[in-house]
Amino acid sequence: MKLTGREKTELFLEGIVTVVLLLMLNLSIIILINESILTNPGLRDGIFIIKKSIVIGPDHYHLWSWENIFIALMLIFDAAVVYWRLIRRYHQMQLRHIISELHYIANGHLDHRIGFKFKGNTQSVVESINALVESVIKSMDEERAIENSKDELITNVSHDLRTPLTSILGYLGLIQDKQYNSEADLLKYTEIAYLKAKQMKSLVDNLFEYTKVKQTGTPLSINRIDLSQMMEQLVASFELEAKKSGLQISAQGTDKPMHIEADAEKLGRVFNNLISNAIKYGKGGHHIYLACKTGRPGEAVIHVSNDGPKIPKKSLNQIFERFYRVDESRNKDTGGSGLGLAIAQSIIDLHGGYIAVTSDDKLTTFAIHLPFKYGDKLSRPKQDQEPQIAK
Structure with a gap:
C-alpha cells in the first residue's frame, strides 16, 4: 500500500511530536531524580554503596556514572515508543484505506477488489473481505438466476x-x-x-x-432392490410398445443379482422416462439396450442406449434442463413436456448419484451412476466420457 503525501507528512509529524514529548519526559525524570538525591543524604549514600558493590568484567570496573546508564536505557525505551506509535498510526492509515475501498465497492463497483498486500492479520482481513464480496456477488447471481428460472418456468x-x-x-x-x-x-x-x-x-x-x-428433504422409501431383476421387468413392460415402433428392447448383464439401496418407485420413474424417450426419439433405429454393471468401488452403473439418431453435440449440455427439447419445438406431437429428463436427474441426485449422456452415430447412451449404499454420494469425474456398450 502506497501512502499519500499527506499521510507521509502526518507520520513525520507524529514522530516529531512523540520524540519531543519523550525528551521532555526524560528531562523531567532526570531533574526529579537528581533533586531527590541532592536533598536526601541517605539516598545518596545508598546509591554510592550500590555503585561500589557492582563490578563488571575480570578487571572489576565500577559503575560510577549511573546517569549515562539511565540515559541509555531511556533512549532505548524512547525508540521503542516512537516505533510503536508510528506503526500504530500506519496501521490506522491501512484501515482507513481498507474502509475507503469498502465504500467504493458498496457504491456499486462490485467488480472491484481490494488489491493491497499486507502482512499478518491485516492481510487476512483483506482476503476475508474479498471473499465476502465474491460470496455476495455469487448469491446475487444465483438469486437472479432463480428469478429468471421462475419467470421461464411460468412462461x-x-x-x-x-x-x-x-x-x-x-x-x-x-x-x-x-x-x-x-x-x-x-x-x-x-x-x-x-x-x-x-x-x-x-x-x-x-x-x-x-x-x-x-424440494430439499424429499422423503424416499429406501429398500434393497435387485437392479438385474428391475431391468428384466422393464424389458417385459416396454417390449410391446417398442415393437410397435419397430424397436427391439433387451437387457444385458442381468445374469447375476446386483442389489442396491434405493427408492424402487422413483427409480422406476427414471427408467420409464429414459426408455420412453428412447422409443419416442429412436425412430430410424432398431434396438434399445439396457445394461447394469459395477463401476468404480461402491458404484452401480446402468446404461439405457439406443441406436437411433444421435443427439446434437450442442444439446448434450442442456438436455437435462427443464422444458428443454432437442428439436426446439413446443409441438406436443413431436415432443413431451420437456420435464422427463429433469425429473430423472433430480431423482438420481436424491440418491447421491448422477446421469451422464454420450451420443454418436452408433449409440446414444444415458448412464445412471448410483451408490450401492444409500447415503453415499458419488462424485462426477471432471471429464465424464461414458464408454458405449459394444454390440
Missing part, C-alpha cells in the same frame, strides 16, 4: 397449458354452439378435447413431480 408452463386448453375450449365451443354436422363429428370433437385434457393432466403431473423431487 413455459403457461405456453404448454394454453395450447391444449385453446383446443379444448375451441372444440367444446363448437359442441355448445351445435356446429357439427353429424354424431360422428360430435364424437370426433369430444375425443380431441379429451386427448388435449389428458395432455394437460400429463404436464401438470410432470410439473408436480418435478417440483416435488426438487
Whole structure:
C-alpha cells in the first residue's frame, strides 16, 4: 500500500511530536531524580554503596556514572515508543484505506477488489473481505438466476397449458354452439378435447413431480432392490410398445443379482422416462439396450442406449434442463413436456448419484451412476466420457 503525501507528512509529524514529548519526559525524570538525591543524604549514600558493590568484567570496573546508564536505557525505551506509535498510526492509515475501498465497492463497483498486500492479520482481513464480496456477488447471481428460472418456468408452463386448453375450449365451443354436422363429428370433437385434457393432466403431473423431487428433504422409501431383476421387468413392460415402433428392447448383464439401496418407485420413474424417450426419439433405429454393471468401488452403473439418431453435440449440455427439447419445438406431437429428463436427474441426485449422456452415430447412451449404499454420494469425474456398450 502506497501512502499519500499527506499521510507521509502526518507520520513525520507524529514522530516529531512523540520524540519531543519523550525528551521532555526524560528531562523531567532526570531533574526529579537528581533533586531527590541532592536533598536526601541517605539516598545518596545508598546509591554510592550500590555503585561500589557492582563490578563488571575480570578487571572489576565500577559503575560510577549511573546517569549515562539511565540515559541509555531511556533512549532505548524512547525508540521503542516512537516505533510503536508510528506503526500504530500506519496501521490506522491501512484501515482507513481498507474502509475507503469498502465504500467504493458498496457504491456499486462490485467488480472491484481490494488489491493491497499486507502482512499478518491485516492481510487476512483483506482476503476475508474479498471473499465476502465474491460470496455476495455469487448469491446475487444465483438469486437472479432463480428469478429468471421462475419467470421461464411460468412462461413455459403457461405456453404448454394454453395450447391444449385453446383446443379444448375451441372444440367444446363448437359442441355448445351445435356446429357439427353429424354424431360422428360430435364424437370426433369430444375425443380431441379429451386427448388435449389428458395432455394437460400429463404436464401438470410432470410439473408436480418435478417440483416435488426438487424440494430439499424429499422423503424416499429406501429398500434393497435387485437392479438385474428391475431391468428384466422393464424389458417385459416396454417390449410391446417398442415393437410397435419397430424397436427391439433387451437387457444385458442381468445374469447375476446386483442389489442396491434405493427408492424402487422413483427409480422406476427414471427408467420409464429414459426408455420412453428412447422409443419416442429412436425412430430410424432398431434396438434399445439396457445394461447394469459395477463401476468404480461402491458404484452401480446402468446404461439405457439406443441406436437411433444421435443427439446434437450442442444439446448434450442442456438436455437435462427443464422444458428443454432437442428439436426446439413446443409441438406436443413431436415432443413431451420437456420435464422427463429433469425429473430423472433430480431423482438420481436424491440418491447421491448422477446421469451422464454420450451420443454418436452408433449409440446414444444415458448412464445412471448410483451408490450401492444409500447415503453415499458419488462424485462426477471432471471429464465424464461414458464408454458405449459394444454390440
